[in-house]
Amino acid sequence: MDAVAGHNTPLRLFWWKGVANFGDALSQIVVAHASGRDVVHSGIGGADLVAVGSIIQIVRRKFANGGTGRPVIWGSGVLHPTPKDFLEHVDVALVRGPITAALLGLKTDQFGDPGLLIAEALGEAPQPTDRIGLVPHHKQVDDPIFARLVHDHDQVDLIDVRADAATVCQQIARCHHVFASSLHGLITADAYGVPSTWADPGEESHLKYHDYAASVGRAMIAPIDWDTIPDHLNTLPARGPLSYAAGIKRAQAALHNSFPVQMRTSTYAGAT
Numbered sequence: 101m102d103a104v105a106g107h108n109t110p111l112r113l114f115w116w117k118g119v120a121n122f123g124d125a126l127s128q129i130v131v132a133h134a135s136g137r138d139v140v141h142s143g144i145g146g147a148d149l150v151a152v153g154s155i156i157q158i159v160r161r162k163f164a165n166g167g168t169g170r171p172v173i174w175g176s177g178v179l180h181p182t183p184k185d186f187l188e189h190v191d192v193a194l195v196r197g198p199i200t201a202a203l204l205g206l207k208t209d210q211f212g213d214p215g216l217l218i219a220e221a222l223g224e225a226p227q228p229t230d231r232i233g234l235v236p237h238h239k240q241v242d243d244p245i246f247a248r249l250v251h252d253h254d255q256v257d258l259i260d261v262r263a264d265a266a267t268v269c270q271q272i273a274r275c276h277h278v279f280a281s282s283l284h285g286l287i288t289a290d291a292y293g294v295p296s297t298w299a300d301p302g303e304e305s306h307l308k309y310h311d312y313a314a315s316v317g318r319a320m321i322a323p324i325d326w327d328t329i330p331d332h333l334n335t336l337p338a339r340g341p342l343s344y345a346a347g348i349k350r351a352q353a354a355l356h357n358s359f360p361v362q363m364r365t366s367t368y369a370g371a372t
Contacts, residue, residue, distance in 0.1 A: 104276075108365050109133050112142035114150045114171070116158070118251040121238060123215065123284040126266035127135060127152035130214045133221035134355070136365035144150075145170045151214045152284070154179035154308045156200065172360050175214040175313050178203055193359040197311035210358065211315035212351035215287040217268055220352075225292055226274040226337060228339060233275040235259045235268075235285030237301050245326050253333060279329055283308055290316065290348055295339060297332065298323040310372045316347035 113131050115124040131151050132139045144162045149172050156178045159171065162340070163186040170190060177196030181203050195201050197211045219225060232255050234246055247260045255341035259271045261282050272278055272285065273292040280286045281301035286309075289296035298309060300323045324332070342348065 108137065110138040110140040111363055112146055112148045114142055114147035114155070114158075115137050116145045116153065116155065117141060118291075120264060121153075122261035122268060122282055123152045126215045126218055126269075126284055126288070129265060130217045130221050130275055130285075133217060134359045135363050136212070137363070144171070145169060149174055150176050150358070152176070153194075154230070155206075156195075159190060160186040162186075165206045172363070173357060174240075174359060175212055177198075177213070177303055179308060191360075193360055194354060195314035196308075197313075199307060199311040199314060210354040212355040213287055213312055213315065215284050216291050216316075216348060217355055218288055219273070219291040221267055222266055227268055227274065228294075230255060230272045231274060232256045232333065232336075233278040233280075234270055234299075234326075235257045235261060235278055235280035235289075236270065236299070236326075237281045237283075237284045237304055238262050239304075240281060240302055243326075249326070249329060253330065255333070256329075259285070271335055272321050276339050279326075279332075281323065281326075282367050283312060287312060290318075290342065293339075293342055293345070295337065295342065300325050316344050318347065320343045324369050 107200055109220060115127045128139050145167060149164055151174050154177045156176050159343060160182050166189050172191045172193050174193045175196055177200040196213045202207055209303055220244045235344055236246060238261050241260050250256050250258050259268060261268055269288050275294050278289045278294055278296040279299045280296055281299045281341050284294050
């Protein structure tokens with residue numbers, strides 16, 4: 101891969117613009133942390149790096165027949181089976197999970213979603229509370245069921261992933277438990293050690309959830325229905341270490357170890 105010109109220049113990162121997507125916002129924050137550099141948005145054709153999100157199919161559409169650049173894939177995933185004809189035109193540092201790797205024919209046992217570094221990137225976490233967070237996918241936030249759940253249950257808060265990403269992360273971090281259909285709501289909860297339950301993501305493909313869960317050894321077979329949440333509120337376990345915490349640490353280490361060294365600032369002194 102060609103070296104990025106000037107270690108202290110802004111790093112060009114592709115993320116999907118046009119919608120308030122929580123994962124995209126996390127991508128910029130985490131990549132700035134991992135590189136020690138400013139990060140600016142780039143179209144896929146001019147990007148140095150692609151990171152958070154199910155965006156490999158977008159990379160494939162641009163680079164199936166070559167291209168003028170050669171981006172690095174770091175922690176991205178697929179949304180559906182994707183042809184492998186683009187792989188010779190990009191560099192793969194890490195993919196999100198073993199389903200992505202299997203579909204692309206990559207032989208590796210190292211995986212990680214960059215969103216798992218968000219707690220480290222943002223610094224000190226807030227003190228835990230007894231609040232229960234609802235973190236729906238951005239397409240679901242305005243569904244009346246969430247206003248009804250908040251109205252009927254005093255300990256329940258709706259966390260809107262369309263808000264400022266750092267604020268959303270802090271809201272998740274202080275929760276006793278999170279119910280989320282936002283994939284990066286679940287991942288942010290994992291990054292902060294907050295117990296979480298997968299809730300119905302509507303029309304969103306389940307592949308990305310299973311891909312992530314397999315990457316950290318999390319049992320996440322099927323989502324619950326949002327209207328059953330009242331049945332779960334009185335049976336939530338105490339907040340303690342997650343049973344798959346070792347898998348999260350393994351993925352975090354893989355993310356640090358795989359980040360392209362040539363993309364880090366020359367004075368970078370981040371975690372390894």
